[in-house]
Amino acid sequence: MATAESDRPGFLLPLLLLAGFRTLIDDLHAELARQGHPELRPLHGFVLQAVGSDGTTATELGQRLGISKQAAGKTVDRLVALGYLDRADDPRDARRKLVRMTPRGLDGLRRSAVVFDQLRQRWADTLGPERVAAIEDDLRAVTPANWFRLDVPGWFGG
């Protein structure tokens, strides 16, 4: 039974959306730690996703993530130190440094995708697949398109 409209102050909606997001992220994080990636921070999966199997540069990564090239560079530094990414010179442009995924990075990304799929399935088991799909459709309808294309200003927070 749905609660009456008057019982739903507006501040609950953002809180629930945040709760949903963080629940998924925390579960992912815990599962990745169990699967041999304890150093992978929650947002790193999205960074790996943004790097992609073709690799990128720090500047381009920054644009995709909607953050400055300096911030992207620092994030790359950390993931390089953790062994998830590496840097290589671009033979065709001596200014550019290609950022590519290492095998470990690829493993982390693949596992992230698998776990996310499992978590979504768990929601579907609880709510029914059509309601999960409805949430996705609805959120797509009320959020700017660039959000789910990953080129959004500040999607990291901050």
Place this chain on the structure above:
Amino acid sequence: MATAESDRPGFLLPLLLLAGFRTLIDDLHAELARQGHPELRPLHGFVLQAVGSDGTTATELGQRLGISKQAAGKTVDRLVALGYLDRADDPRDARRKLVRMTPRGLDGLRRSAVVFDQLRQRWADTLGPERVAAIEDDLRAVTPANWFRLDVPGWFGG
């Protein structure tokens, strides 16, 4: 027309939830800035909410927000500096410092609530009220209960 299940990789769901959250928060933020509260950071509204009209202490605030008392203290520092909160000695316990909302803080909190209600209404205009309610019901069902009671570890992120 809903997209087929196979078209919905799991990583889209958290992204859409985050997009929904940040869209609301950004819109709130922009509107609050327009209404005379440009310094209010997106999360400050939740802090004011947690302080409440009765006031609290830093330690208790930390428990409500699921962060350390030190972090809560620093957040209070900032909001005091901005004129949204003030501190007073507790006459019955010299260790405690009562954190209370100033008139400006109360104004910010009230406006936040109004704007959030308006934003929720805007979603209802687009999606239909029953689908917004369904999103809320569904998210309640798949997230731990403490989330929407505001006493959750690390709901700030980080």
Place this chain on the structure above:
DNA sequence: ACTATTTGGTCAACCACGTTGACGATCCTA
């Protein structure tokens, strides 16, 4: 071909928001 501009990466300083550890001061309890 040689300047002038743009672009890519990095350094430095800074800020917001969190963490842990330590430590007085105060309160409560045995």
Place this chain on the structure above:
DNA sequence: TAGGATCGTCAACGTGGTTGACCAAATAGT
């Protein structure tokens, strides 16, 4: 009254952002 718990704060640190400055390399314009 001694011992322990609690409150606030200080300090050091980590992470994830920001701006500004700057050099080197590529590109565009004359």
